[in-house]
Amino acid sequence: MSEHELVSLTIEGVDVSVPKGTLLIEAAKQAGVVVPHYCYHPGLPVAGVCRMCLVEVEKTPKLQIACATPVAPGMVVRVMSPPALEARKGVLEFLLINHPLDCPICDQAGECELQDYVFQEGRARTRYGSFAKRFNPVEDFGGDVLYVPNRCILCTRCVRFMDHVADDSILNVSERGDRALIGIHGDRALDHPWAGNVVDLCPVGSLISKDFLHKARAWELDRTASVCTGCSQGCNVTLDTRQSAVVRARPRPNPDVNRYFMCDYGRGQYRWMNGGDRIEAPLLAERDGLVATDWDHALARAAQLIKGAAGRTVVLASARASTEALFLARRLAGGSSVTGAFRVEYVPGEAPLSGVPNLALRSERAPNATGARVLGYTEAFDAAVRTASEAGLVLVLDEPLHGVPANTLAGAGMVIYLGTVLPEAARVARVVLPIANVAEEDGTFVNRDRRAQRYFQAKATPGMARPAWWVLGELLAELGRGGPFATAAEAFDLLSREDPSFAGLSYATLGTQGVGLPAARPPVVVPA
Amino acid sequence: MGYPHQPHAKETVVLSQYFGDPEARTYQGWVKRGGYAALRTALARKPAEIVEIVKESGLRGRGGAGFPTGLKWSFMPKEKSKPHYLCCNADESEPGTFKDREIMRWTPHGLIEACAIAQYAIQAEVTYIYIRGEFTEPLAIMQRALDEAYREGVLGANAMGTGKRLDMYLHRGAGAYICGEETALMNSIEGRRGNPRIRPPFPAAVGVFGMPTTINNVETLAAVPHILNRGAAWYKSLCLSNPKSTGTKLFSVCGHVRRPGNYEVTMGFPLKDLLYDLCGGMRGGRTLKACIPGGSSVPILNREETESCLLDYEGCATQGTMLGSGGVIVFDDSADMVYQIMRLARFYAHESCAQCTQCREGTAWVTKILQRILAGDGHQKDLDLLLDLSEQMTGKTICVLSDSCAAPVVSGIRKFRQEFEAYLTGARRPAGAGVAV
Ligand SMILES: Cc1cc2nc3c(=O)[nH]c(=O)nc-3n(C[C@H](O)[C@H](O)[C@H](O)COP(=O)(O)O)c2cc1C
Ligand code: SF4
Numbered sequence: 001m002s003e004h005e006l007v008s009l010t011i012e013g014v015d016v017s018v019p020k021g022t023l024l025i026e027a028a029k030q031a032g033v034v035v036p037h038y039c040y041h042p043g044l045p046v047a048g049v050c051r052m053c054l055v056e057v058e059k060t061p062k063l064q065i066a067c068a069t070p071v072a073p074g075m076v077v078r079v080m081s082p083p084a085l086e087a088r089k090g091v092l093e094f095l096l097i098n099h100p101l102d103c104p105i106c107d108q109a110g111e112c113e114l115q116d117y118v119f120q121e122g123r124a125r126t127r128y129g130s131f132a133k134r135f136n137p138v139e140d141f142g143g144d145v146l147y148v149p150n151r152c153i154l155c156t157r158c159v160r161f162m163d164h165v166a167d168d169s170i171l172n173v174s175e176r177g178d179r180a181l182i183g184i185h186g187d188r189a190l191d192h193p194w195a196g197n198v199v200d201l202c203p204v205g206s207l208i209s210k211d212f213l214h215k216a217r218a219w220e221l222d223r224t225a226s227v228c229t230g231c232s233q234g235c236n237v238t239l240d241t242r243q244s245a246v247v248r249a250r251p252r253p254n255p256d257v258n259r260y261f262m263c264d265y266g267r268g269q270y271r272w273m274n275g276g277d278r279i280e281a282p283l284l285a286e287r288d289g290l291v292a293t294d295w296d297h298a299l300a301r302a303a304q305l306i307k308g309a310a311g312r313t314v315v316l317a318s319a320r321a322s323t324e325a326l327f328l329a330r331r332l333a334g335g336s337s338v339t340g341a342f343r344v345e346y347v348p349g350e351a352p353l354s355g356v357p358n359l360a361l362r363s364e365r366a367p368n369a370t371g372a373r374v375l376g377y378t379e380a381f382d383a384a385v386r387t388a389s390e391a392g393l394v395l396v397l398d399e400p401l402h403g404v405p406a407n408t409l410a411g412a413g414m415v416i417y418l419g420t421v422l423p424e425a426a427r428v429a430r431v432v433l434p435i436a437n438v439a440e441e442d443g444t445f446v447n448r449d450r451r452a453q454r455y456f457q458a459k460a461t462p463g464m465a466r467p468a469w470w471v472l473g474e475l476l477a478e479l480g481r482g483g484p485f486a487t488a489a490e491a492f493d494l495l496s497r498e499d500p501s502f503a504g505l506s507y508a509t510l511g512t513q514g515v516g517l518p519a520a521r522p523p524v525v526v527p528a
Numbered sequence: 529m530g531y532p533h534q535p536h537a538k539e540t541v542v543l544s545q546y547f548g549d550p551e552a553r554t555y556q557g558w559v560k561r562g563g564y565a566a567l568r569t570a571l572a573r574k575p576a577e578i579v580e581i582v583k584e585s586g587l588r589g590r591g592g593a594g595f596p597t598g599l600k601w602s603f604m605p606k607e608k609s610k611p612h613y614l615c616c617n618a619d620e621s622e623p624g625t626f627k628d629r630e631i632m633r634w635t636p637h638g639l640i641e642a643c644a645i646a647q648y649a650i651q652a653e654v655t656y657i658y659i660r661g662e663f664t665e666p667l668a669i670m671q672r673a674l675d676e677a678y679r680e681g682v683l684g685a686n687a688m689g690t691g692k693r694l695d696m697y698l699h700r701g702a703g704a705y706i707c708g709e710e711t712a713l714m715n716s717i718e719g720r721r722g723n724p725r726i727r728p729p730f731p732a733a734v735g736v737f738g739m740p741t742t743i744n745n746v747e748t749l750a751a752v753p754h755i756l757n758r759g760a761a762w763y764k765s766l767c768l769s770n771p772k773s774t775g776t777k778l779f780s781v782c783g784h785v786r787r788p789g790n791y792e793v794t795m796g797f798p799l800k801d802l803l804y805d806l807c808g809g810m811r812g813g814r815t816l817k818a819c820i821p822g823g824s825s826v827p828i829l830n831r832e833e834t835e836s837c838l839l840d841y842e843g844c845a846t847q848g849t850m851l852g853s854g855g856v857i858v859f860d861d862s863a864d865m866v867y868q869i870m871r872l873a874r875f876y877a878h879e880s881c882a883q884c885t886q887c888r889e890g891t892a893w894v895t896k897i898l899q900r901i902l903a904g905d906g907h908q909k910d911l912d913l914l915l916d917l918s919e920q921m922t923g924k925t926i927c928v929l930s931d932s933c934a935a936p937v938v939s940g941i942r943k944f945r946q947e948f949e950a951y952l953t954g955a956r957r958p959a960g961a962g963v964a965v
């Protein structure tokens with residue numbers, strides 16, 4: 001039997017064909033039906049404990065759990081039949097009898113699967129009456145995690161994550177019966193580098209993030225697809241923003257990169273995206289130093305400098321810059337000989353998530369080092385800085401210039417600085433052009449496995465800052481070398497036309513999950 | 529013979545023949561009584577032949593579900609590609625049941641012989657005998673017998689001198705009722721929390737340590753040497769009613785009878801005779817009110833049902849209950865059924881492994897409602913609520929512990945509704961401190 005053998009069945013009156021072995025709960029998605037569930041999570045081994053996903057299967061006397069029942073040919077499944085609805089209503093009632101109903105102060109409210117399903121299928125009133133509810137105090141599980149046992153529905157997702165995905169079995173179900181609660185190893189804290197995932201996995205507000213505690217209500221948040229900037233793994237994330245501030249990052253499922261997870265280091269990345277030390281207007285070097293101006297003047301001055309530059313151009317770029325900006329910056333240097341360089345922080349050792357192949361917090365702590373390499377940038381940063389003093393033009397692309405002596409760049413005379421913040425060394429620039437950071441623009445990164453992945457604008461740019469692709473597009477247009485671009489997609493289209501490494505790709509083909517770059521052309525082997 | 533009583537003429541003594549006979553506990557004593565002959569016969573035959581004989585005998589599981597034993601054995605893979613295991617379920621924790629305990633206390637070598645035969649029949653290298661943690665005396669007796677069996681060459685690398693290897697271990701539970709459920713038992717042996725597993729996969733495919741496994745109750749296995757010694761036809765002939773129920777069964781009778789204890793009778797024996805003849809009837813001139821025939825997990829019978837119930841799988845089903853483990857709990861007219869049912873529910877609430885929502889929350893909630901009724905604070909709607917919750921707790925969970933909690937509640941309310949009503953209307957006053965919740 002082939003692995004790809006298809007099985008046809010009917011779910012809620014919809015005919016579907018799915019690969020043999022598919023679980024009903026997954027097959028139902030194809031029929032457009034989400035079977036209410038708690039313990040099931042596609043990234044964890046099946047537990048079948050919450051009994052929420054009970055559905056009716058024709059010719060089977062008992063209701064079946066959709067999360068553990070594989071499809072069979074000709075099966076007729078009813079998710080919304082009266083017996084199935086009645087059973088799930090029962091589960092919801094049981095889950096609520098000991099629940100504190102403290103939604104008004106619970107961080108999960110608004111994105112809580114208990115709220116959602118009770119609203120959808122539960123009963124309007126409790127029959128529990130005056131019995132006291134179970135009470136256990138809040139526990140600090142260490143790391144970023146608080147455990148609020150009173151809200152726990154014992155779905156065991158957190159336990160299974162630590163057991164089977166993180167391979168660090170420090171959580172368990174302690175006690176029995178209605179005294180049961182999640183326990184943690186007496187000598188341990190939830191400090192595994194990937195432990196924060198238990199907060200996302202928890203379907204209710206039982207495991208909560210200290211960092212996010214009482215920061216925002218779920219319904220105030222805007223969600224934007226992005227890519228983590230923490231390392232070269234390129235985990236897909238969602239940035240949650242409120243009033244133009246990123247308040248948290250959470251993993252966005254991508255089966256080929258990070259499945260459902262992201263590491264705690266990556267979660268913390270959002271903080272720098274809200275930094276208040278931003279350049280908010282273009283600046284021109286005048287007699288009294290840098291003076292704010294408008295874009296027209298700034299772009300005109302920058303174009304004039306580039307046109308007048310003779311000799312070598314040095315581009316000092318950040319490995320956090322978008323692929324588009326990295327490409328356009330080199331293009332801007334045009335015919336003259338160009339040295340492009342970047343540098344990356346390397347932290348020895350990786351922190352793998354053992355249950356997922358090829359997923360780790362990588363030692364290369366930048367999201368687009370591979371993109372920079374593909375586009376011809378080298379890591380000979382110090383050498384590039386040394387040549388800068390003799391270069392005709394130095395273009396800095398959001399490189400923070402830590403440790404670069406101001407006089408080195410001053411020697412070059414002609415520095416154009418595109419950046420989010422203005423480090424001391426950049427004050428020698430003739431033109432400073434304020435750009436967007438990753439949360440403020442559309443763009444792409446190329447991860448360590450040469451996968452190009454898009455990120456989307458999550459919040460407004462401060463002041464007059466614009467995306468680097470826009471700024472560089474305007475300059476290219478002034479020089480008659482392409483541009484201007486109305487969108488990042490147009491900038492990417494130019495890249496894919498001009499650079500064979502990106503041939504055939506577009507924002508449409510990249511979608512929200514990215515694709516691998518076309519394989520590098522294999523070297524021609526001449527037969528002997 | 530019924531222990532601790534003298535055998536009654538109506539008993540059919542097979543498994544209990546040596547109850548109360550300390551000499552039968554020793555290897556020499558057991559061999560003198562014909563012990564280990566069946567094992568010798570078995571090892572001289574092909575495993576599949578033994579499975580056939582057991583199938584032929586009609587033996588069914590005595591642990592609760594009554595599944596045909598030979599059929600269960602035949603589910604084990606014929607072609608061995610992995611190690612096989614036999615688990616002997618000696619966790620006996622069902623309230624009202626205490627028959628396996630006596631088998632282990634008096635005929636430990638009988639059980640070892642039985643396990644060895646079954647182990648050979650299913651081609652298992654190893655048997656685990658999983659003993660309830662509180663059974664300290666049976667454990668000591670079993671351990672002594674097992675040591676003897678190894679010493680005498682019954683077990684080990686050259687079992688009975690046949691060159692075949694048979695190994696057997698005692699595994700002591702920690703006293704959780706749920707560990708008697710077969711998949712929880714396997715988890716417990718593996719050193720995990722005793723949680724029942726979802727099925728499929730079934731143990732014959734993926735059992736203990738992920739290997740094909742058969743699990744049988746002590747009493748089920750204990751019948752096997754007798755079947756080999758005396759033949760499947762003989763065993764099959766032990767039948768007073770339905771031909772699908774064969775052999776003898778030990779009933780542990782407790783409660784308001786004159787002579788509580790273990791009694792061994794032929795399948796199909798009238799429950800009425802068991803209670804009135806063998807057990808000597810009710811205490812002190814009282815009358816029978818109710819009876820739970822199969823351990824605490826099965827529906828309660830009222831007096832009429834009890835008196836017409838035949839003790840086999842089908843006879844119990846006819847009365848709307850189950851033979852279960854054969855733990856017969858008897859209530860006379862002094863019993864407060866509301867209180868008794870609360871006690872049962874409280875047991876299940878305590879023992880629920882907490883995996884399934886309905887069971888974890890339902891068992892506790894049902895107990896609280898029953899306690900409220902007993903305290904005189906019940907609401908008129910409570911009975912309907914109890915029935916509705918019981919419905920939610922039935923047929924929807926991983927194992928049947930949840931159903932087991934619901935069964936006595938539903939049958940209790942149906943059959944003794946007036947006792948509940950009496951509390952609800954105030955006709956009956958809350959029980960005194962001694963009986964209180
Ligand atoms: C909650 C629960 C507790 C159980 N406890 C026992 C037990 O103590 N002893 C036993 O033999 N079977 C017990 N069983 C039944 C076992 O799961 C299993 O059916 C039995 O051991 C199979 O053996 P048999 O086929 O020989 O009856 C229990 C079942 C459940 C659901
Ligand atoms: S803490 Fe959350 S994830 Fe863990 S068992 Fe409870 S509800 Fe489930």
Ligand code: SF4
Binds near residue numbers: 706879882926
């Ligand atoms: S029914 Fe109860 S005891 Fe059985 S697995 Fe579910 S929670 Fe555990």
Ligand code: FES
Binds near residue numbers: 048049065066068
């Ligand atoms: S989601 Fe299926 S049992 Fe929990």
